[in-house]
Amino acid sequence: MTERFTADTITDDALDTLYAERDQARRIAVALENETAAQAARITGLREQQRAAASAALSLRAQTPTAAQTTLDRIRSANNWTDVWTALGMYYGMKPEKAGAEARARRRSGVIAGLADAEQRLHSARRSTKRAETERDRLAAEVVRLRAGEQQPDPNRPIALCTAPEWIWHWNRSAAESRLATAQRVLDSARQASTCFEGNHRNRLDQLQRRAEQAEAERDAAYxxxxxxxxxxxxxxxxxxxxxxxxxxxxxxxxxxxxxxxxxxxxxxxxxxxxxxxxxxxxxxxxxxxxxxxxxxxxxxxxxxxxxxxxxxxxxx
Incomplete structure (x- = not known):
């Protein structure tokens, strides 16, 4: 089963894989079209051969040994299915022209059926290719959106000294586990900083409140x-x-x-x-x-x- 990529896991290698899968699907569709036509022809021929052999076997019982032997000799020496059907038609009393026309008609029916099956498979392959191309375009657009604003950093500079666009570049190329770990560290640091700030802020407010109450008491005493x-x-x-x-x-x-x-x-x-x-x-x-x-x-x-x-x-x- 082909791996399904998401916006969190898409990479340049993944895009290359999607392009390769699309090209391979197109090649498979063309090969299926050719193979289907050949298989349809062979299947049709085998079916007709079985049907003809069964009919000939039944008919040969009611014919004279000489007529039956003549028909079998013609079938064995036939170069194609048209010759086989012509021999069988003549065995059942058809003229050579009518037997040949019947043979060609049957062959055309078999070929048409085979082509219809091949066309259906081709349509299925084209739909698969279209879905793959749509998914590829969606993922490519998502990659562009996620990488907006990024800037490739200097490889010799530590990540801690990177600018915001350079940090985003590193983030977009990090594994999911690394992103989660980094996000957790940032949240922990933010909570700690917020706690320190709020604690000091509350202490400062308490001090100011006490001073205000003291000043109010002194004012009331003066009044x-x-x-x-x-x-x-x-x-x-x-x-x-x-x-x-x-x-x-x-x-x-x-x-x-x-x-x-x-x-x-x-x-x-x-x-x-x-x-x-x-x-x-x-x-x-x-x-x-x-x-x-x-x-x-x-x-x-x-x-x-x-x-x-x-x-x-x-x-x-």
């Missing part, structure tokens, strides 16, 4: 500390608190009216317990006077200086 000081300042001066900032409705604004001017701060919702003594903002309270952050802390510094000056003054007698 809490500031809220303590603001609550104390609000206890010293007229103050009110309410959600007066539409850009931050969850953070109420605490406004302190001091001799140095108005000051205001946003209070975190979690620090609301520290300013429960401050009355809510109402219609009688003065709203934000438009001071900036810089102006607020300038006023706070002025208030601090005034308080220090007051403390430095000698007590009244």
């Amino acid at each position: 809490r500390e500031r809220a303590h000081l603001i609550a104390y300042l609000a206890a010293l001066h007229p103050s009110h608190i309410g959600p007066t900032d539409p850009t931050a409705p969850d953070w109420p604004v605490l406004i302190v009216e001091t001799p140095a001017g108005q000051m205001s701060w946003h209070i975190a919702p979690r620090d609301a317990d520290l300013v429960e003594h401050v009355e809510p903002t109402g219609g009688t309270h003065q709203g934000w006077d438009g001071h900036t952050t810089e102006e607020k802390y300038r006023r706070l510094r002025e208030l601090t200086r005034a308080a220090l000056e007051e403390l430095e003054q000698p007590p009244a007698p």
Whole structure:
């Protein structure tokens, strides 16, 4: 049985084998055509000879020994089947012309039957050749597709130093077992590299997450500390608190009216317990006077200086 090649096993030697098989199939088809014609002729002749011999044997029993002997002598001396059939026809009372015509007709029938059989075999051989050529063309196209982009490397250079096209050249000429082993090594290396990268990435993310949580805790602590000081300042001066900032409705604004001017701060919702003594903002309270952050802390510094000056003054007698 002819080996069937696939895209994974096709090689230059395999293509040469397919070409050789195609040429051999064509030669066999021609030989079959000639041999079939010869065999058909011989088979037809043998059949006719057997039929004629049987008919002659039966007829000779009813004929005179002289007529029978004459017919047998003619058959033995015949040079071809036409002469045999002519002798038999004359034995049964046919004229030589009619017996010869009958013999030629029978021969033509045998030849036609033989040619039909040979033609059928020839068609079968042609179909086999066509299938072989189609398979060859398919495999050749598959080889072209698989080898697209490859480049023959320098034989003196190690495979590890090859370029991508040169590596593909080596891959396309490797056995299936070698390809599977190489693919497994690549996958193992990729998994190991991915594991190392992901592990380090996760560690880095965990570190960043811890830093973010620490920074958030420190920020909340700073807000809490500031809220303590603001609550104390609000206890010293007229103050009110309410959600007066539409850009931050969850953070109420605490406004302190001091001799140095108005000051205001946003209070975190979690620090609301520290300013429960401050009355809510109402219609009688003065709203934000438009001071900036810089102006607020300038006023706070002025208030601090005034308080220090007051403390430095000698007590009244």
